[in-house]
Amino acid sequence: MGAQKKGEMGAQKKGDVGALKKGDVGAQKKGGARVSDESEEQSRQRLQAILLADSFTTKFRPVTLERPKVLLPLVNVPMIDYTLAWLESAGIEEVFVFCCAHSTQVIDYLKNSEWYSHPSLLVRTIESHKSISAGDALRFIYEQEAETSQIQGDFVLVSGDTVSNMPLADLIQEHRERKKKDEKAIMTMVIKQSKPSPLTHQSRLGTDQLFIAVDPLTKQLLYYEEDKIDHARGTICLDKSLLDSNPSVLLYNDMQDCYIDICSPEVLSLFEDNFDYQHLRRHFVKGVLVDDIMGYKIFTHEIHSSYAARIDNFRSYDTVSKDIIQRWTYPYVPDINFSGNRPLKLGRQGMYRASDAILSRSADVGSSTVIGYGTEIGSGDKILNSVIGNGCSIGSNVVIEGSYIWNNVTIEDGCEIRNAIVCDDVKIRAGAVLQPGVVLSFKVDVGRDFIVPAYSKVSLLQQPTKEDSDEELEYADSSSGTADHLSGLNLQMESKASELGPDGAGYIWEVCEGARDEEWKHSVAPIPEDKLAEITQAMDDDDIEDESVVPTSGELKSDADSINTDLNDPVDDYGYFEREVEGTFLRAVEEGFAVDLAILEINSLRLSYNMESADCAGATFYSMMKLAVDTPHNSAGELLRNAASIMTKYKGLLGFYVKQIDEQIEVIMKLEEMCQETARELGPLFSQILRVLYNIDVLEEDAILRWAEEKAGADEADKVYLQQCEPFIQWLKEAEEEDETEDEEEEEDG
Structure with missing residues (x-):
């Protein structure tokens, strides 16, 4: 939705949201009564979404015994507002919010919020008191659809604890075009790289590691597994029969399932036909993949520059909160007014x-x-x-x-x-x-x-006397209070x-x-430090050879005699790597953890992204300069002092990656690139920053002189910064000549 002025949505006429019980889902249409002559094609193309406002888990207990998870504050804004704001800005026109546990609280919140009167997003609520899983929820929606036919085509399926800023229109169109060519293509899952590391990717802790296999050409999902990976060895046993009908297969263990799906209507009917489908992934996705009779297909869509994450435990709550504060989720950040929240x-x-x-x-x-x-x-x-x-x-x-x-x-x-x-x-x-x-x-x-x-x-509330046997089961209630539904959980509440x-x-x-x-x-x-050591050790112990296993990252190709493994080519991997390094550096600055830990983190990223030391040098230096530019300053001199202070304080981190001349030249080229991008701020300071790097022993004179020699043959337009630091270059040359003369004299004396 972007940066919307305070009160802008509140001026709209109210009356577009309702709690839809069975039989009345088709009663309204955004902007007034349903137009009778609306063409079937227009209805089919309407962008719709189903938002599950219940996680059907107990991971946030005891908090969720009293308030639904989607209404818990995330950087002082209810989680569901992030999801709705993103759906609206991504072009979704109609959202069906499915409510189960604490349904009254969710419905009341939406009625009293500015979503109730939003001019471009129609929010409807669907209420059920008996659903105990996502499968039950989708079956309930399908039963209503059989009577009202409100979901007229492809839809986005998402949970109300999702934070994202990714665009959806092109992805939906991609799904529809694929469906035209192959009617069995019923779902597109959004995935993104999530590099395992001990510091910045803590949200993966406590959850099963994901292993998937994808057709590299069509992006069809061929295999999905969450719980059979040997974490200590970083490997998985894989049946080679997977290659029987697929000449090439991409294997990933570094992907995160965003739980954002583009679904065809057949998805709802499949849940209706299979009552054992409860969980969206463990049951439905894996069930579709092994069903040879119906032949339905699921495809993947990998995002790179956009943000998408689910909050499924307290650690991921912490991680996503920090991402919001550090503005990875822009425009959904604390100083922007979205969904009527005060900035x-x-x-x-x-x-x-x-x-x-x-x-x-x-x-x-x-x-x-x-x-x-x-x-x-x-x-x-x-x-x-x-x-x-x-x-x-x-x-x-x-x-x-x-x-x-x-x-x-x-x-x-x-x-x-x-x-x-x-x-x-x-x-x-x-x-x-x-x-x-x-x-x-x-x-x-x-x-x-x-x-x-x-x-x-x-x-x-006292702890339940009997724990739920199914981790998917929270509970469903029809009241906003606590007394009625808590009694069914063997809970007690005393005044003191x-x-x-x-x-x-x-x-x-x-x-x-x-x-x-x-x-x-x-x-x-x-x-904890001991657990951090265990994680780091596990990451380092993934090179054990075994004929019964295949690597967890790379491409398998069918061959009559053998299986060859080649790493897949990353798409814009360096840009993603640079962003991860920047996040690590900012956390090192803000949380004050030791340089050694930052090096450990960047090294794990380096291994994950298959980067060189020079890439680490460039990304680390970029992070330092960006922090200097982002730190408030009123003059070029103040900016230079910011940069010098940061480089001096963290020269040990940068110095770790610039031990070779080529790595030092990479830093100079990165400085040149940043000066070109921010010509008004950093541009005039190129030579002075270069001097600072030399003075703090990050750059050697050989690296600077070699860069100058290479630049001497460039076009005049590319010599701007070479000309700016010509006096410094000349000084280095003269100093080098003096050193050579002194060496010769010493040899003669010897």
């Missing part, structure tokens, strides 16, 4: 602040922090890499680091909160400490000086629970036996 002001070092937030002068609010409306920050507070919601009151000398404080939270003096999630209306009394990984659900009260143990989940100290209120849930050692995987807390 925040972007300040220095990437700190976002509401216009009426009150910050004490002695408070230290660091980079990558968000401060919501009506929030007060006390004296001596230290807040870093955190999101603070609306209406919060934070006392004096409070430390909040890497945490998410939702709305109307009260934190008294002297508290410490690190890498935690604190829900609405929580009260944390003076001196209390939340250790990493803690989740406090709604209205919990932490007692004075109480220490909440790491990875604890705390709620006013004292597990959080004498003046506290809340129950600390016990971790199930067997899952205790896995809590860190799903947490917003950083990876």
Whole structure:
């Protein structure tokens, strides 16, 4: 939807959204009554989407026992708003929002939001109280469609916890054109590269690694597996019969399933015909792939420059939140008004602040922090890499680091909160400490000086006496309150629970036996050092040879005698690699982790993308210069000081990749490229930045002189920066000549 002015949508006439129960789905049409003479072709081409507003999982318990996941705040905006804003901006005209758990809350939210009156997106709600899986939801929708025929053609299938900015129109058209040629092509899945690394791709932790096989020419999905990969060896056993009817197969273990699908109507009918299809991937996709009778096909579409991610556990919640703050999701960022949310002001070092937030002068609010409306920050507070919601009151000398404080939270003096999630209306009394990984659900009260143990989940609701046997099962309810549906879960809610100290209120849930050692995987807390070492070791141990396995990345080609493996050629891989390196560098700056860890991260990216050391040098230097340009400055001199300070501080990181002359020349070429792109800012500083790199021993004189010699033969238009640094080049030459003369004299004396 983009940057829409505050209040713009609110001026529209209301009345376009409704809770559609069975039998009344066709009652309305965007802009008024359904036009009777609308052609069948126009109806077929209408861009529609089905949005599942229920995750059908329990991963966000105990929070989701009281509020649906799609209404949980993500950088102070409900998750579903990101999904709807993206669908609208991508050209979708009509969205069917399927509601199950806490359906009343979702429907009421949409009715009271500006989506209710949006001029270009018609939002309809479909309510079911018995669906316990995505399969049940799609079967319920199909039953309604049999009576009303509201979904008239291909549609986008997405969940309400999706954040994306990718375009959809061309992808939908691609799907339709493929369907014209092959009527068995019923789905196109969106995938993207997700390089395994210990620091920036934490969202993959706690979830099964994905392994897929794709036809390199048609992009047809041939194999999909989430749970049979040997993580320690990085390999998978694969039946060679896969090549019987496919002369060439691309294998991937570095792809992320975005759970964004373009579907033909046959998808709904397949769910209706197969009641054992519950999960969209484990059951439906794998079922289609092994069904030789119907012959239906699923295809893939890989995105490169766009953003797309799902929030399926607390760790991915943390990762996506950071991506939003660091603006990878633009235009869906805190300082843009989308879906009627009040924008925040972007300040220095990437700190976002509401216009009426009150910050004490002695408070230290660091980079990558968000401060919501009506929030007060006390004296001596230290807040870093955190999101603070609306209406919060934070006392004096409070430390909040890497945490998410939702709305109307009260934190008294002297508290410490690190890498935690604190829900609405929580009260944390003076001196209390939340250790990493803690989740406090709604209205919990932490007692004075109480220490909440790491990875604890705390709620006013007692833990279920009997856990659900199926991880897909959350529950369905028809009320917005808690009393009725909680009784069916063997839960209790008391007015005062004292597990959080004498003046506290809340129950600390016990971790199930067997899952205790896995809590860190799903947490917003950083990876423990011992676990980080295990992950790194596993990444390094993927070269074990075995005749029974095939590599997890590359192309298999059919051959009468053998199978040859060749790595596939990446599309714009360097651009994606450069962006990943930049993200790593920014996290190193903002979170202050050691240069050695940054090198470890970049090295894992280097291996994943099959890059050279020179590529790492160029990408690292680019990240430094971009940070210098993005840091507020009022003059060229100030920009130069920014750049010099960053290069000097992180010369150890850059120096690791510029040990050879060719690698140093790559840095000079990258500087030249950036000066051309930002001619007004960096352009005049080329020679001075070159001097800084020389003075801090990142560049040797041989590299600079060799670059100058190569540039001497270029066209005059390409000699701008060579001419700018001619005095410096001449000085280096003279110094080199003096050194040679001194060497000759020493040899003669010897």
